[in-house]
Amino acid sequence: MHIAEETSERHVLSITVTNEAGILAKIAGLFTARGYNIESLTVADISDDHQVSRITIVTNGPPRVIDQIIAQLDRLVPVHKVADLTEDGPFVERELALVKVAGKGEHRIEALRLADIFRAKVVDTTTESFIFELTGPSDKIDTFVGLMRELGLVEVGRTGIVGMVRGKD
Amino acid sequence: MAEMSGADIFVQCLVDLGVEVVFGYPGGAVLPIYDALYNHPTIKHVLVRHEQGATHMAEGYARSTGKPGVVLVTSGPGATNAITGITDALMDSIPMVVFTGQVATHLIGSDAFQEADTVGLTRHCSKHNYLVKSPGKLGQVIHEAFHIATSGRPGPVVIDIPKDVQVATARYEKPDLSTHVSYRPQVKAEPDTIAQAVDMIAKAQRPIFYTGGGVINAGPEASALLRELAELTGAPVTSTLMGLGAFPASSEQWLGMLGMHGTYEANLAMNKADLIIAVGARFDDRVTGRLDAFAPASKKIHIDIDRSSINKTVPVDLPIVADAGSALADMIAQWKAAGHKAADLEEWWARIAGWRARNSLAYAEEGTEIMPQRAIADLFKATKGKDAIITTEVGQHQMWAAQHYHFDAPNKWLTSGGLGTMGYGFPAAIGAQMGNPDSLVVCVAGDASIQMNIQELGTATQYRLPVKIFILNNEYMGMVRQWQELTYESRYSESYSDSLPDFVQLAQAYGWTGIRIEGPQELEAGIRQMIETPGPVLVDCRVAKLTNCFPMIPSGAAHTEMLLDPSQVSGTMADEAKALV
Numbered sequence: 001m002h003i004a005e006e007t008s009e010r011h012v013l014s015i016t017v018t019n020e021a022g023i024l025a026k027i028a029g030l031f032t033a034r035g036y037n038i039e040s041l042t043v044a045d046i047s048d049d050h051q052v053s054r055i056t057i058v059t060n061g062p063p064r065v066i067d068q069i070i071a072q073l074d075r076l077v078p079v080h081k082v083a084d085l086t087e088d089g090p091f092v093e094r095e096l097a098l099v100k101v102a103g104k105g106e107h108r109i110e111a112l113r114l115a116d117i118f119r120a121k122v123v124d125t126t127t128e129s130f131i132f133e134l135t136g137p138s139d140k141i142d143t144f145v146g147l148m149r150e151l152g153l154v155e156v157g158r159t160g161i162v163g164m165v166r167g168k169d
Numbered sequence: 170m171a172e173m174s175g176a177d178i179f180v181q182c183l184v185d186l187g188v189e190v191v192f193g194y195p196g197g198a199v200l201p202i203y204d205a206l207y208n209h210p211t212i213k214h215v216l217v218r219h220e221q222g223a224t225h226m227a228e229g230y231a232r233s234t235g236k237p238g239v240v241l242v243t244s245g246p247g248a249t250n251a252i253t254g255i256t257d258a259l260m261d262s263i264p265m266v267v268f269t270g271q272v273a274t275h276l277i278g279s280d281a282f283q284e285a286d287t288v289g290l291t292r293h294c295s296k297h298n299y300l301v302k303s304p305g306k307l308g309q310v311i312h313e314a315f316h317i318a319t320s321g322r323p324g325p326v327v328i329d330i331p332k333d334v335q336v337a338t339a340r341y342e343k344p345d346l347s348t349h350v351s352y353r354p355q356v357k358a359e360p361d362t363i364a365q366a367v368d369m370i371a372k373a374q375r376p377i378f379y380t381g382g383g384v385i386n387a388g389p390e391a392s393a394l395l396r397e398l399a400e401l402t403g404a405p406v407t408s409t410l411m412g413l414g415a416f417p418a419s420s421e422q423w424l425g426m427l428g429m430h431g432t433y434e435a436n437l438a439m440n441k442a443d444l445i446i447a448v449g450a451r452f453d454d455r456v457t458g459r460l461d462a463f464a465p466a467s468k469k470i471h472i473d474i475d476r477s478s479i480n481k482t483v484p485v486d487l488p489i490v491a492d493a494g495s496a497l498a499d500m501i502a503q504w505k506a507a508g509h510k511a512a513d514l515e516e517w518w519a520r521i522a523g524w525r526a527r528n529s530l531a532y533a534e535e536g537t538e539i540m541p542q543r544a545i546a547d548l549f550k551a552t553k554g555k556d557a558i559i560t561t562e563v564g565q566h567q568m569w570a571a572q573h574y575h576f577d578a579p580n581k582w583l584t585s586g587g588l589g590t591m592g593y594g595f596p597a598a599i600g601a602q603m604g605n606p607d608s609l610v611v612c613v614a615g616d617a618s619i620q621m622n623i624q625e626l627g628t629a630t631q632y633r634l635p636v637k638i639f640i641l642n643n644e645y646m647g648m649v650r651q652w653q654e655l656t657y658e659s660r661y662s663e664s665y666s667d668s669l670p671d672f673v674q675l676a677q678a679y680g681w682t683g684i685r686i687e688g689p690q691e692l693e694a695g696i697r698q699m700i701e702t703p704g705p706v707l708v709d710c711r712v713a714k715l716t717n718c719f720p721m722i723p724s725g726a727a728h729t730e731m732l733l734d735p736s737q738v739s740g741t742m743a744d745e746a747k748a749l750v
Contacts, residue, residue: 001744018351021300026292033293064480071477077297077317080351 008060010039011086012093012163013070015055018078019045026076027055036061036069040095040138040160052080056162085163093163097141102129103152111151118144129154137161172338175304175330176205179268182311183212185343188239190215190230190603192223196243197283198270201335215603215632218624220247222596224254225622228263229597232583233558234604235388237264237319244270245283248329249290253590255325256294260587261411262386264323266314267295273333274302287329296324302331305339312344321354322475323386354474358491363499364507365487366446366470370500371509373444373468375517376404379427379456382411382586383449383473383493385579391494392416392579395448398501403511405521407435409450410571411586418575424521425530428456429722430568433529434521436720436728439464441520447471449493452483453587454749462727472496529720529733530572538713539689541566541641545573548611548639551696557609558583558601562594562618565647568718570613592621595638599625602634609637609700616642616666626679629705637699638707640672643714651717656742676707686710724749 017023024043031038039058046054059069066084073082085091099120101111108130115122115132118140124131134144138161145156173181179202183191192215195203206214217223220242227238238258242251248269258265272281288300297317299310307330314326370376378399384391392415399406399422406416407427416423425432427439436458439445445467450456452471457463460482469485471478472493479488489496532542545566559574560583561567567584576582583601585593598612612619619640629636649664673683682702686695686709699706721732725746732738 001748022288022292025289029293064484068477068481071479071481075322075475075477077352 006062008037008062009066009086010058010060011066011084012091012161013057013059013073014083014085014163015057015073016046016080017053017055018080019051019053020078023053023078024055026078027057027073030072030076031059031069034068034072036065042160042162056160058161083165085165088165091163091165093137093161094135095138095141095161096133096135096159097145098123098157099132099134099145099148100129100154100156101132101148101152102154104128107151111148114144114147114151120144170340170342173341174201174205174338175307175335176201178304178307178339178341179311179330179335180205180209180212181341182308183239186312186315188212191239191241192217192226192230192600193241194220194223194243194247196247196270198244198272198332199241199247199268199335201332202241202268202270202330213603214241215599215628217596218627219622220250221253221592222599222622222625222628224251224258224265224267225590225593225596226600226603227265227267228254228258228261228593229560229583229600230604231263231265231600232385232597233580233601235580236604237266237315238600240265240267242267242269243283244272244287245285248285248287252290252294253588253592255291255327257585257588257590257593258325259294259296261585262323262382263325264319265325266318267325267327269327269329270335271300271329271331274331275333277331287327291327294325295327298327298329300329300331301334303339304334304337307334307339308341309344312346313349316346316349317352321352355476355490356474356492356495358472358489358496358499360499362487362489363496363503366489367500367503367507367509369444369468369470369487370402370404370446371504371507371512373404373512374514375441375443376402376446376514377424377438377442377444378404378406378416378446378448379408379439379450380406380412380415380448381409381450384412384415385449387449387492387494389579391497394494394497394501396420398497398504401501401504401509401511403514404446405438405518407431407438409453409456409586410584412450413571413582414576414579417577419577426571428453429458430572430718430720432572433527433720433731433733434524436722436731437524438521440728442467445469447473447485448497449473451478452481454482457483458722458730459725459727462729464728527733529731532716532719537688539686539692539710541569541643541712541716542573543689544639544641544692544710544712545569545613547692547696548613549574551693551700552609552611555609555700557581557611558598558605560584560594560598560601560610560612562612562614562621563589563591564615564618565643565651565716565718566613566615566618566641568648569641574613591618595619596622596625598636598638599629599634602629602636603632611637611639614638614640615647616640616644616669617646623675626676626681626705626707630680633704635704637705639696639699640707640709641712642669642672642709643712643716644669645714648718650715654717655723655738655740656747658740672707672709682706684708
């Protein structure tokens with residue numbers, strides 16, 4: 001016997017929640033308990049009084065699973081609203097990365113030139129290294145990191161994405 | 170207003186919320202609360218023998234009265250012992266509020282004596298949970314917890330109260346709960362979906378109502394509305410295990426339970442229907458059988474208060490998010506307003522009559538042994554008209570009770586459906602008896618299940634509760650044995666109940682009356698004696714040992730592939746079927 005697999009779609013969900021103890025565990029735990037995937041997860045409070053947080057989750061699954069994920073999230077008591085940006089779109093998504101590259105001579109110059117093309121900022125430098133700060137959609141960061149790999153990539157830190165639907169609403 | 174201790178706030182909240190009974194067990198981390206409850210004039214405390222028992226008692230109390238069940242246990246092992254019952258209540262949508270003691274706030278996280286991360290442990294088996302870190306918040310949290318447990322899709326809510334919060338003082342005022350910032354369950358259906366639903370029903374040629382525990386949870390009015398709508402439309406009605414009693418089994422329109430051990434007519438009607446109206450049922454795997462073969466020719470309307478139940482396993486044509494009772498009332502009003510008459514369903518009913526004629530619940534009786542089905546049928550006959558409440562444990566006896574005991578009213582049938590918890594039935598019977606002191610409450614049990622919470626014999630004795638336990642004793646974990654017979658060529662791995670106690674003597678040791686029934690000639694008299702004897706009675710009814718529960722849809726099979734009798738059993742199964750539960 002073999003276990004069958006279904007084809008998946010990538011969805012970006014934006015969830016507003018009451019900022020209470022354990023809310024992140026509750027949401028992350030729902031994903032593990034029901035076998036859903038998390039590609040990235042970001043969270044920070046977004047209201048003046050620190051009562052409301054916005055969580056952005058990138059997940060993937062077949063359409064009926066995505067629908068279930070939204071319904072399951074929506075019935076958690078502290079959840080205010082679940083928006084499927086992929087469904088509601090078009091939307092903007094951005095991720096921030098810090099990329100450390102070490103090298104000398106031609107490699108160093110090439111890294112700086114590429115950083116300029118990608119509009120990455122240098123936020124730390126020594127004579128033998130840079131830390132670049134880069135924002136953009138995840139695939140832009142993937143590409144930049146891929147290029148830096150050949151030029152002395154030391155480490156990468158990424159935030160995971162935040163997203164927002166375009167337009168006035 | 171003067172300040173009160175957290176423990177006093179707790180007690181005042183219960184009084185304000187109308188709580189009459191608390192099922193609990195004291196311990197270090199709840200001593201302040203127990204002291205506040207000492208000799209309380211209106212709140213009755215039932216001292217259990219194990220915290221799991223307390224949770225199932227609360228479930229039985231809730232299911233039979235419609236009021237939330239309340240549990241009070243200590244930290245650590247008190248909380249962990251309660252977890253099975255909390256999960257059971259979540260799966261079966263039972264309103265319950267569980268209070269757990271916790272070590273003092275400054276000790277949390279230090280591996281203190283009897284410390285457990287109760288909020289972490291119950292996060293995914295409760296509808297919601299709280300750790301209350303200040304007595305000033307306790308009142309708000311307790312009132313909110315009762316609201317959440319009893320509204321929307323009901324479920325268990327856990328409140329973890331550190332010991333210092335029970336001792337420290339704060340002001341308490343009854344909070345205003347009119348608006349919750351995020352929790353607002355949708356009770357009323359969108360009017361256009363109701364109109365569409367009614368239109369679909371009026372046009373259907375082979376409609377069927379498939380109803381579940383949601384109808385019971387929506388209150389007795391919802392059951393009455395279901396009867397009215399069924400009568401208006403003339404459509405047949407089947408129900409899940411959890412929904413038994415919402416529609417009267419004595420009605421001509423009743424097809425019996427559907428699903429794995431449902432009747433032939435219920436499952437075939439589901440398979441051939443052109444319209445399924447699901448009300449408060451969630452297309453559970455025990456009901457659907459193989460999904461790709463489930464009700465292939467039908468359109469489906471799904472009424473459920475929990476949006477996540479809709480399209481979870483079976484895609485439906487018309488989702489309606491609403492309370493079952495509210496939606497049924499709207500549908501009746503719309504049916505009448507539109508001037509619909511019941512469609513001519515004569516052909517549909519003729520096909521159903523053909524399936525009924527198979528008499529799928531029939532069983533052969535021969536020899537000197539009591540057939541377990543006969544024992545249930547006789548129990549039904551003896552208690553008919555007595556408005557009895559029946560609870561069950563989990564296994565073959567549970568299915569036989571569902572098949573051969575016939576319910577005409579809701580809240581009379583208490584069973585663990587979703588989680589399938591052995592050890593549920595006996596404490597549930599105690600809880601039901603607490604909530605219904607004058608009712609006849611019978612727990613139908615198996616010889617293995619009853620041992621999972623048998624310590625509660627002492628609880629019934631202590632509170633003079635006249636519960637009856639009716640054990641169908643076949644000396645096996647019968648359902649496990651049956652699956653081993655069907656799937657593993659009768660290799661009965663660890664399913665024999667060896668070293669059973671003498672149940673009659675055990676009952677007597679606890680101050681109960683014990684009765685043994687050994688042959689068919691003793692059955693009727695034994696049951697009568699059980700009912701007529703005052704106080705708690707345990708019956709050890711010895712039944713045929715190797716009887717299987719039929720009809721049966723094996724795991725991974727379609728509704729059309731029912732096994733009706735033992736001659737159809739092959740003794741092996743494909744790996745795909747073996748992998749299913």
